[in-house]
Amino acid sequence: MPFTAKSGKFNAKINAVSIGTGDKAITIGGENVLPFYTFDDAIENPPKVGIEITDGGVENEPECIQKCYEGCASVVDMAKKAVTFEGVDFLSIRLEGGDPNGKNKSTEELIQLVKDVAAAVDVPLVVCGCKNVEKDAELLDKASSALEGKNAVVLAAKEENYKTIGASAGLAYKQVVGAESAVDINLAKQLNVLLTQLGVKGQSIVMNVGTASAGYGFEYVVSTMDRVKAAALSQSDATLQMPIITPVASEVWNVKEAAASEADMPEWGNQEERGIDMEIETAAAVLAAGSNAVILRHPESIKTISTMIKALV
Amino acid sequence: MYKVTFQFENGDDVTAFAAPGENLLEVARKTNVAIDAPCSGNAACGKCRVKLAGGELDSAKTRHITEEEYAQGWRLSCVSKVVADVEILVPDIASAYRSRMKVADLGSAEELQIFEKTKADIADAGIAFKNDLEVVSVVMEEPSLDNTMPDNERLVWAVEDACGVSSVKLPFAVLQKLAEVLRKSAFRVQLVIRRADDLAEVLDILSADEKAQVCGLAVDIGTTTVSALIIDMTDGAILAKASAGNGQIRYGADVINRIIEQQKDGGRKKLQDAIISETLNPLIDAMCGASGVSPQHIYRMCVAGNTTMNHLFAGVDADPVRMEPFIPTFFETDSLYAQDLGLHIYPHARIIMAPNIGSYVGGDITAGTLASTIWNSEEMSLFIDLGTNGELVFGNSEFMMSCACSAGPAFEGGDISCGMRATDGAIEACTIDKETMEPTLTIVGDEGQKPIGICGSGIIDIISELFRCGIISPKGKFIREGERIRHDKYGMGSYVIAFKKDAASVKDIELTEVDIDNFIRAKGAIFSAIRVMLGSLDFDVSMIERVLVAGGIGSGINMKNAVSIGMFPDIELEKFTYIGNSSLSGAYAMLYSSEAEAKVADVAHNMTYLELSNEPSYMDEFVASCFLPHTDATLFPSLEMK
Numbered sequence: 024m025p026f027t028a029k030s031g032k033f034n035a036k037i038n039a040v041s042i043g044t045g046d047k048a049i050t051i052g053g054e055n056v057l058p059f060y061t062f063d064d065a066i067e068n069p070p071k072v073g074i075e076i077t078d079g080g081v082e083n084e085p086e087c088i089q090k091c092y093e094g095c096a097s098v099v100d101m102a103k104k105a106v107t108f109e110g111v112d113f114l115s116i117r118l119e120g121g122d123p124n125g126k127n128k129s130t131e132e133l134i135q136l137v138k139d140v141a142a143a144v145d146v147p148l149v150v151c152g153c154k155n156v157e158k159d160a161e162l163l164d165k166a167s168s169a170l171e172g173k174n175a176v177v178l179a180a181k182e183e184n185y186k187t188i189g190a191s192a193g194l195a196y197k198q199v200v201g202a203e204s205a206v207d208i209n210l211a212k213q214l215n216v217l218l219t220q221l222g223v224k225g226q227s228i229v230m231n232v233g234t235a236s237a238g239y240g241f242e243y244v245v246s247t248m249d250r251v252k253a254a255a256l257s258q259s260d261a262t263l264q265m266p267i268i269t270p271v272a273s274e275v276w277n278v279k280e281a282a283a284s285e286a287d288m289p290e291w292g293n294q295e296e297r298g299i300d301m302e303i304e305t306a307a308a309v310l311a312a313g314s315n316a317v318i319l320r321h322p323e324s325i326k327t328i329s330t331m332i333k334a335l336v
Numbered sequence: 337m338y339k340v341t342f343q344f345e346n347g348d349d350v351t352a353f354a355a356p357g358e359n360l361l362e363v364a365r366k367t368n369v370a371i372d373a374p375c376s377g378n379a380a381c382g383k384c385r386v387k388l389a390g391g392e393l394d395s396a397k398t399r400h401i402t403e404e405e406y407a408q409g410w411r412l413s414c415v416s417k418v419v420a421d422v423e424i425l426v427p428d429i430a431s432a433y434r435s436r437m438k439v440a441d442l443g444s445a446e447e448l449q450i451f452e453k454t455k456a457d458i459a460d461a462g463i464a465f466k467n468d469l470e471v472v473s474v475v476m477e478e479p480s481l482d483n484t485m486p487d488n489e490r491l492v493w494a495v496e497d498a499c500g501v502s503s504v505k506l507p508f509a510v511l512q513k514l515a516e517v518l519r520k521s522a523f524r525v526q527l528v529i530r531r532a533d534d535l536a537e538v539l540d541i542l543s544a545d546e547k548a549q550v551c552g553l554a555v556d557i558g559t560t561t562v563s564a565l566i567i568d569m570t571d572g573a574i575l576a577k578a579s580a581g582n583g584q585i586r587y588g589a590d591v592i593n594r595i596i597e598q599q600k601d602g603g604r605k606k607l608q609d610a611i612i613s614e615t616l617n618p619l620i621d622a623m624c625g626a627s628g629v630s631p632q633h634i635y636r637m638c639v640a641g642n643t644t645m646n647h648l649f650a651g652v653d654a655d656p657v658r659m660e661p662f663i664p665t666f667f668e669t670d671s672l673y674a675q676d677l678g679l680h681i682y683p684h685a686r687i688i689m690a691p692n693i694g695s696y697v698g699g700d701i702t703a704g705t706l707a708s709t710i711w712n713s714e715e716m717s718l719f720i721d722l723g724t725n726g727e728l729v730f731g732n733s734e735f736m737m738s739c740a741c742s743a744g745p746a747f748e749g750g751d752i753s754c755g756m757r758a759t760d761g762a763i764e765a766c767t768i769d770k771e772t773m774e775p776t777l778t779i780v781g782d783e784g785q786k787p788i789g790i791c792g793s794g795i796i797d798i799i800s801e802l803f804r805c806g807i808i809s810p811k812g813k814f815i816r817e818g819e820r821i822r823h824d825k826y827g828m829g830s831y832v833i834a835f836k837k838d839a840a841s842v843k844d845i846e847l848t849e850v851d852i853d854n855f856i857r858a859k860g861a862i863f864s865a866i867r868v869m870l871g872s873l874d875f876d877v878s879m880i881e882r883v884l885v886a887g888g889i890g891s892g893i894n895m896k897n898a899v900s901i902g903m904f905p906d907i908e909l910e911k912f913t914y915i916g917n918s919s920l921s922g923a924y925a926m927l928y929s930s931e932a933e934a935k936v937a938d939v940a941h942n943m944t945y946l947e948l949s950n951e952p953s954y955m956d957e958f959v960a961s962c963f964l965p966h967t968d969a970t971l972f973p974s975l976e977m978k
Binding site for chain 2: 182186207208209210212213216217220221
């Protein structure tokens with residue numbers, strides 16, 4: 024008897040969410056199959072790759088990335104350069120200098136920077152906060168207002184500050200709300216429910232379900248994403264059908280495998296290669312587990328992941 | 337040494353002496369001054385507040401006491417050091433648990449009705465209500481120079497004859513008083529006899545003209561509350577009933593804190609004294625005083641308590657209960673007698689302990705299971721005991737499965753800033769107007785009683801109503817604004833249920849986001865335990881044909897609200913029944929009926945224990961359950977329709 028493959032396409036779909044405006048606008052999600060299962064059905068919107076810069080400028084980058092931005096005098100210069108690298112679909116600016124426990128830059132200063140960057144590039148934008156929930160509530164509220172009309176992703180609303188950020192980004196200024204939870208399918212779902220009850224449309228939400236750098240414990244990340252996709256598709260759970268965006272860079276470049284210099288760890292070899300490898304491995308894994316977009320830092324990793332996506336979809 | 341004077345609103349001062357720098361809560365404990373300290377003195381719960389009436393204390397400031405209150409003299413005793421002679425006012429709310437408990441024993445007509453129903457159910461299940469104790473009158477020939485048999489043989493012969501048995505046992509206690517009683521009564525005596533097949537054991541000997549009464553004592557030792565009954569062993573009549581707070585409370589609100597406390601030097605004795613000398617003996621004395629029963633006529637006692645309580649009651653090291661692999665010293669024991677424990681009853685009275693079946697499923701559950709009669713029905717029944725530990729039994733006449741989850745003291749008002757046990761002044765029910773957000777309260781106590789705090793059933797109502805009115809989000813955070821909704825400087829929201837002017841407490845009665853969070857966790861623990869236990873059998877909630885809810889949460893529990901916050905499964909409300917304090921009803925049955933005692937042992941042997949901490953899905957289910965009503969809304973279809 025001949026083998027007849029059964030199609031694994033589902034009746035449910037991941038929401039298709041557009042980010043940005045004009046020619047460069049992108050759409051993530053929209054698929055009704057598991058990640059990269061193009062043999063089950065066509066994947067209309069391949070996963071997208073973003074590049075991350077921070078308000079700290081070139082000096083804030085790892086040494087091996089600094090050289091890619093040679094000649095850039097300001098963050099705006101960096102942004103202009105970043106969007107020219109091969110495979111970049113969108114730009115993410117992380118406002119980490121806003122952290123009250125760090126540089127504690129003022130909201131005004133950072134918002135001005137966001138405005139300047141937005142004016143300088145035409146690709147879709149993602150604005151990431153400083154990870155302090157109170158400061159982010161203020162920072163991302165102002166950023167939402169400053170980027171009105173840009174259809175940017177605001178990353179992220181968490182359980183502690185979803186009311187402010189959700190109301191501002193999702194309701195008042197019509198941005199895309201990033202919903203961040205900590206590697207737990209139930210917490211991810213709960214936040215989506217809270218945001219939709221607040222009035223934010225499910226189609227204006229993307230999830231950051233939490234990530235880590237590839238390595239010990241990473242299986243939690245993978246199984247969370249797996250289960251989110253399974254619930255969204257096989258159980259048609261509308262509260263989990265939001266596409267997933269995963270900021271990989273901010274995790275990867277902080278772990279010792281990427282950060283330790285060759286002088287400190289000669290047996291580990293070239294630091295740049297290690298960093299790129301970690302970034303590629305983590306990104307490939309979260310994409311295979313269900314991420315619809317990843318945010319990376321090294322142009323080389325972006326090129327590689329982008330090539331991988333093209334080859335698979 | 338400094339002099340510490342504790343003052344009470346209703347009661348005499350207590351004076352103690354303390355070394356410089358000594359912790360005030362410790363001083364109170366040593367002097368037997370009851371200050372409620374559910375968190376065992378970790379400054380976590382804010383319950384041990386006292387008022388400085390004179391002198392001074394070195395007290396750390398905590399978030400539990402506002403600046404204003406601090407200025408008025410309010411201090412947390414657990415963070416206060418004695419640095420001078422001092423006078424301390426212990427507020428009534430702290431001493432409330434001592435005597436004024438209204439718990440799910442037999443306080444109200446409603447509770448009594450529930451008790452009678454349970455008794456009838458047990459009888460319907462074929463359990464004969466009779467025991468092996470009886471009073472037998474015998475007349476012996478008086479000894480003479482011609483009749484030289486010793487007293488004990490004379491009695492044995494008489495008993496063999498009267499009872500038709502071939503062997504008779506005389507305990508030392510009887511031997512001791514034998515000569516005196518026999519001669520005083522001219523060898524016409526009444527004997528309290530325990531019969532077992534061909535054996536008769538003489539428990540007590542009384543002269544013929546004395547009033548012979550065979551009584552028994554049934555006790556439910558809860559982590560928070562102790563309830564007791566004195567019954568007539570010949571007809572099962574209840575002669576007295578009472579309840580009180582467990583005196584061990586000052587060593588911590590939950591079993592873990594108490595186990596840690598008993599590990600300290602002399603701790604086991606302290607914990608045993610707290611339950612026996614400070615709680616049970618006064619309770620027995622009070623009941624005997626009220627009913628005219630002589631404590632010496634209590635010939636048997638039955639104790640139903642969780643595994644830890646049983647160990648602490650017996651004065652046996654409970655530490656292994658807490659430590660992996662969680663092996664207690666005993667599940668069952670019949671080696672205890674009143675005299676071993678210093679109980680104020682007949683010294684040779686045997687103590688029946690309802691058997692434990694695991695470290696966290698104890699005699700209260702096996703006794704409760706007997707009372708629930710789920711073992712006698714083909715209906716798939718779920719029995720839930722809402723205590724500090726939530727325990728569940730699911731099954732029918734074919735099988736039974738049990739598990740325990742740590743719900744924390746929230747159901748009894750612990751871990752809740754304005755929480756209290758269901759005593760006078762506790763808000764036990766509440767409705768809230770959706771438009772105005774104004775509450776309507778039902779308060780435990782006499783007409784006109786002002787609210788002091790909130791008990792378990794009240795918290796269920798308030799959370800359910802806040803959620804229904806859209807005042808809190810499914811995560812328990814405040815999402816509406818109004819006069820009754822406040823946010824402190826840290827941004828924590830709260831709902832004022834009663835303003836200070838309308839309350840009998842020292843501050844506004846409010847429910848904070850932290851309280852709601854604690855309660856959501858407690859209800860999440862119960863619901864996820866139900867799901868995991870049913871899941872392990874491949875069942876879902878639709879298979880449950882009836883739900884029996886027991887525990888001190890009170891007969892005021894509103895099942896509909898408990899379902900709407902996702903504490904109980906969403907099945908027809910008619911399937912839910914509140915069965916009161918099933919542990920006490922079970923202890924009563926075991927005391928009065930030898931068949932019931934055997935049945936409980938049988939039930940315990942046939943129950944499978946599911947250790948939730950070994951179930952990988954439990955944590956996941958728990959997180960999913962910590963949401964109102966649940967992360968998976970499809971589990972609560974009846975709520976979605978609205």
